[in-house]
Amino acid sequence: MDCPSGHGKMVLRKAKQRMTFRGVKVIVPIEQYRCTVCGAEAGTVNQAARIQKSIADAYRKAVNLLTGEKKLLSLKKS
Numbered sequence: 227m228d229c230p231s232g233h234g235k236m237v238l239r240k241a242k243q244r245m246t247f248r249g250v251k252v253i254v255p256i257e258q259y260r261c262t263v264c265g266a267e268a269g270t271v272n273q274a275a276r277i278q279k280s281i282a283d284a285y286r287k288a289v290n291l292l293t294g295e296k297k298l299l300s301l302k303k304s
């Protein structure tokens with residue numbers, strides 16, 4: 227992918243983004259193209275779909291963790 231301002235190839239950058247999904251805080255790994263000259267960022271449709279999946283996965287993990295803690299608590303009580 228080339229920079230829209232004509233700076234040539236953009237580099238793929240991996241990052242982690244914190245966001246809140248359905249009231250649960252999740253950290254989602256994202257991939258984004260970034261121009262090293264002007265800092266313009268762009269993603270692809272494909273990446274957007276993958277981010278959606280990553281959010282869903284991170285959300286599921288976070289919820290499972292919460293559910294697991296609750297189970298542990300109820301085990302201690304009984």
Ligand SMILES: [Zn+2]
Nearest residue numbers: 229233261264
């Ligand atoms: Zn640029």
